[in-house]
Amino acid sequence: MSNHYQSLNEYVHKVQMEIGATAAATYIIKNNTVVNEWYSGRHAATKNSRIVDRYTQFNVGSVRKTYLGLAVSLLIEKGLIKSIDHEIGHYLSGYKHSAEGVTLRHLLTHTHGLIEKDGEIAREFKPGEKWAYRNAGINMLMHLVTHLSGKTLSAYMQEHVFSVYDMNETGWRTENKEHLIYNYYDDKNTWVGPNHSDAGDQSNLFVSARDMAKWGYIHLQKGCLNGKQLLPAEVFERLITLQTPDTVPANQPRNGFIWWLQSDTLLNQLGERLPGCSYQVLGITGCACIVVPKYDAVIVRMFNQLSNPNGYDYLDDIRTFGNLAYDLLTTCSGSRGR
Secondary structure, three states, X not given: OOOOOHHHHHHHHHHHHHHOOOXXXXXXEEOOEEEEEEEEEEOOOOOOOXXXXXXXXXXXXXXXXHHHHHHHHHHHXXXXXXXXXXXXXXXXXXXXXXXXXXXXXXXHOOOOOEEEEOOEEEEOOOOOOOXXXXXXXXXXXXXXXXXXXXXXXXXXXXXXXXXXXXXXXXXXXXXOOOOEOOHHHHOOOOOOOOOOOOOOOOOOEEEEHHHHHXXXXXXXXXXXXXXXXXXXXXXXXOOOOOOOOOOOOOOOOOEOOOOEEOOOOOOOOOOOOOOOOOEEEEOOOOOEEEEEHHHOEEEEEEEOOOOOOOOOOHHHHHHHHHHHHHHXXXXXXXXXXX
């Protein structure tokens, strides 16, 4: 393995120490080749806890929402969703009043203007008027997948995606197992939320670094893996195509199906040096997946981040990480076969 990416791994280790994460990993694929695979730390702070390795599965936080996006795209491909410009109430009558005017496009791009307060749905702004990151829209999409498929999100993804792409180190987990980093749940107020449901409706999706890289890679290759088109390319093309309504001000983030697309805004999570075709997803635990089609590359970073310490700026961190990775991608010569 080349040490070309040593400076990137050293940066990730520095941040790991800064934020108090016990575990970290990086994984980079370029030109169908693994060019960097690095692991650091243990599953928990105790000396006898498991050492992080290629089998370790991290809780990926909101990265899980792109799995929901793919489920929606598959339902479109199957003809169960006719248009993302249909209102959510068209499919789920219970939302006809509370989400009037809110389309699937609004839900997929965080432009719906809805918020949950005390179990009730309230409106912050008109649909398509601006952008705001809220889970109310994600929960509606969860209900939509279950309603149209007749299955939970986790069961649907296992049958139609995980088993198809041999993603055996990916899944919603409800109890600790050897390969899981589970220290998130030591604190009853853990910021990743509850983990008692295996339906896919909670933030308890666990993924290994290499399966996370595969997740990005099948998007990069538009569903093709090892020369086989396992799902239609159109399913993936719509995921990373600009879907944000034109009515949203230009200085606010742009999304595909939940994926963040490269854009020049103050809230953008991608490093400014990453090419315009790049896209990314990030979770509260510090896990991130960046796809850079221009360089046929997928960049993954994994943490078990439990807090944001004073002085830590996560936006600056993730942008710096993306920029460093990009700089190294453009000069990389070392490689190792997948």
